Amino acid sequence: MAPIKVGIIGLGATGPALGPGAWAVAAHLASFVPSPNYDIVAVCNSSAESAQRSIDYHKLPATTKAYGKPEDIAADPNVDLVVVSVIVTSHHKVAKPVLLAKKQLFVEWPLAASLKQAEELAQLAREANVRTIVGTQFRADPAVQKVKELVDGGAIGRVTSTQVQYSPSLGPPDMWMDSARYYLDFKSGGNEFHISFGHLMDSFLYVLGDFDQVKASLSKQYPVMKLFDLSNGQVTNPGVPRTAPDHIFVQGVLESGAIASINYHRPGTLLGKNFRWLISGTEGEIEFTLDGHLQIGHSEREIRIKTVHEPSEVRVVEWKRETPKHVESVPFPGQNTAFVWEAFASGGEGVADFEDGLRLHRLLDRIAREAGSPYAEYVEEM
Amino acid sequence: MAPIKVGIIGLGATGPALGPGAWAVAAHLASFVPSPNYDIVAVCNSSAESAQRSIDYHKLPATTKAYGKPEDIAADPNVDLVVVSVIVTSHHKVAKPVLLAKKQLFVEWPLAASLKQAEELAQLAREANVRTIVGTQFRADPAVQKVKELVDGGAIGRVTSTQVQYSPSLGPPDMWMDSARYYLDFKSGGNEFHISFGHLMDSFLYVLGDFDQVKASLSKQYPVMKLFDLSNGQVTNPGVPRTAPDHIFVQGVLESGAIASINYHRPGTLLGKNFRWLISGTEGEIEFTLDGHLQIGHSEREIRIKTVHEPSEVRVVEWKRETPKHVESVPFPGQNTAFVWEAFASGGEGVADFEDGLRLHRLLDRIAREAGSPYAEYVEEM
Structure with a gap:
């Protein structure tokens, strides 16, 4: 099976430490890079320049696209699945365009900053009929x-x-x-x-x-x-x-x-x-x-x-x-996220x-x- | 100090096993007999004959009085303190005459079969101004x-x-x-x-x-x-x-x-x-x-x-x-009751x-x- 083409929103130009953008590095980047099931094809940050800095910092392929708006990464026809790893207060705003573009979508837990927002995202996902994941790993x-x-x-x-x-x-x-x-x-x-x-x-x-x-x-x-x-x-x-x-x-x-x-x-x-x-x-x-x-x-x-x-x-x-081995080798704190991605790729248990x-x-x-x-x-x- | 003269209601003619009358044997008799602070001077059961059988079975002194009614043991001028160790549904009925006679009183936990009954017993104890004990050992x-x-x-x-x-x-x-x-x-x-x-x-x-x-x-x-x-x-x-x-x-x-x-x-x-x-x-x-x-x-x-x-x-x-030694030597399940009696005699902590x-x-x-x-x-x- 061809690898799933991933676009990440919120990948910092940072090591796997604490702080903004770091969780995407420690959990998602660490899971995707060694996996045969995923290819990172796009990064979206608050600006295209910031996204390009992350692409460079993590030595992602030169073909990786850099975006500055969720709407843009969602519209990229080469992206199968979008990963939203930003502060919870922005989940709804960032995830909504992805669902409107009918892309598969991962959002960190909490799904949204309120039940009302979460209900809207779930409703949009039903209407888009796409596979979704919430990050309760x-x-x-x-x-x-x-x-x-x-x-x-x-x-x-x-x-x-x-x-x-x-x-x-x-x-x-x-x-x-x-x-x-x-x-x-x-x-x-x-x-x-x-x-x-x-x-x-x-x-x-x-x-x-x-x-x-x-x-x-x-x-x-x-x-x-x-x-x-x-x-x-x-x-x-x-x-x-x-x-x-x-x-x-x-x-x-x-x-x-x-x-x-x-x-x-x-x-x-x-x-x-x-x-x-x-x-x-x-x-x-x-x-x-x-x-x-x-x-x-x-x-x-x-x-x-x-x-x-x-x-x-x-x-x-x-x-x-x-x-x-590509799951086992992911270090903490990212390993349970690697299990989620492995389960998602094989359609198995353990995905919320x-x-x-x-x-x-x-x-x-x-x-x-x-x-x-x-x-x-x-x-x-x- | 002279030993406290105790009358027990509910002492079975039995060994320290399970069943009616056995708890008084395992806990109270086992605590009082070796203690220098207490003398058992009376026993009350459902009949004076039954009380006498318990006195004989446990080889209590021949001077120990046998009674068949709570009112009678309560009225005995030689009794300082009455121990009520009967089924909880009878606590109120059995304890009330003791309080009316203004005797110090021990009642097993639960104090009574309802809050209403417990309130009445507590009120009577206040009016009698006597020391009381409840058996939460x-x-x-x-x-x-x-x-x-x-x-x-x-x-x-x-x-x-x-x-x-x-x-x-x-x-x-x-x-x-x-x-x-x-x-x-x-x-x-x-x-x-x-x-x-x-x-x-x-x-x-x-x-x-x-x-x-x-x-x-x-x-x-x-x-x-x-x-x-x-x-x-x-x-x-x-x-x-x-x-x-x-x-x-x-x-x-x-x-x-x-x-x-x-x-x-x-x-x-x-x-x-x-x-x-x-x-x-x-x-x-x-x-x-x-x-x-x-x-x-x-x-x-x-x-x-x-x-x-x-x-x-x-x-x-x-x-x-x-x-x-007279406390330490009391075997389980009576030892915590022995601690209660020791604390009561010395006015210390641990008595409810x-x-x-x-x-x-x-x-x-x-x-x-x-x-x-x-x-x-x-x-x-x-």
Whole structure:
């Protein structure tokens, strides 16, 4: 099969570090370059000159087109698929022309800065009848795939309850990068609730399905943050109020009838693993732990299972699978994105589309409304 | 100081096994007999003859009085303190005459079969101006005492969040003893929610205080139970519906401002410890784990702490303390009750009184109402 011809919106002229344009480098460029399934044929930035700088910096082929407007890369007949990797507040504006041009489309998670925007993008994708991808790459992780396979295969019988504890390692809970100040703002749609917790919930929905009844308590334990300059570590502002929660406790009953609890807390757990997901059933229990940052970090994963038929034995489940070298060789934090691209090329499991993204947006809005003031009001305003 | 003269209501002529009258043997008799602080001077059962059989069976002094009515043991001028260890549905009826006689009073947890009954007992105790005890003995456990000491002493700074996971080892989740059928009934006031979860919540309130906002999801994952005869293990009824929940997920914001989650799930955890309590603060984190049944089982306890000042070091906290031989020698499941009696005699920490019991009843009612139908309706009817 001929490689899929990719146009990227938001590829910085930078190494795979933090900062604007860097995620596209660390995740997408790192996935596409070694893959036989993809060719990068175009780059679009805020100007054609900036796009050309990225093409040069990354030594992409001289034939790679440089664009300065989403409409232009969308209109390029040589582009099969557009990758949107820009700040969430621009997703809707940048993605819309691509869908109007009926191109296949990848958009980072969150799909959009509000449910309303996400609904419009999903509707446009339906009308365009194109394959879409939303960048919740944790579900493509082989360990998540294995957990889903165990649950779906009935390894623990009927699921009766599930409990998730996650404490992401995002540095000191009262400090944040000045350059990503929007992350402290609930209404930006790109903050701890929508991004970090959202990534977790995508895999939760993927493995166990949606909520029938949901309850939630959101809290700001660090309501005033210190901002710092990422380049030198200097504090640039000693006291900026945040509106996005740093603690997210959710519980309820799933459509399956199982009872569920998801607790997101800060700071990163000092004791035990950063992430622990317990799934209990009539025939046994699965424990999935991870040490590190959930969706992007290099992390040690472990799946353990114990069943009522082998009550004295805890079995460590093998989750690694045979992976093409061009995926295996992609370094963290890009590897799970490489799994997404591999799955997309082969039509396999582990790819979230815009309908999945929409379902996740709806659940997040529902959680915020259920948590009450002021989060319910923010949602109304978004 | 002269020993406190005790009258026991509900001491069976039995060894320290399961079944009616056996808890008083395993916990109270086992605590009082070796203690220099208490003398058993009277026993009251459903008849004076039954009380005399218990006195003879346990070889209590010949001077021990045998009674057949709570009013009679309450009226005995030689009795300083009455211990009520009977089924919860009888607590109110049995305890009331004792309070009217202005005797010091111990009542097992739950204090009564409904909040209304508990309120009346607490009011009578206030009017009688007597010392009271409610039998939530887990708070007297030296490990719980140590956790409270660490939190109160600021070892982890301001508490930001707490998460409890408890899965009691009560045997197969779909089987129960025919002789304790009331345990499946929410409205008996003596079931998994009120007893097993209640004991846990007493220590939670003791260490971290009450809830400001509370949310709850209750669920019956095993709505139909098999009853069995404890004497021979035979199934006596293959399908009895239960109204008491077997899964209790609670979350909310505490009066302190910390955010909290408590998950009670069945069956007993197959993976990890039965009980894990994480308390996170601005300066560190405490993890308290226990393997076994929380309030009555023999259990391995461990307290670990890590602080931001010693980020690389997890410290196991010593919680054992010097204990008089007459307490140390009491075997499980009675030892925590022995700690209660020791603390009561010395006026120390670890004793819950009727006001504590009332607060716990109120929280349980609040949780049930918040969980909605049918639990909210049951509470109205109780």
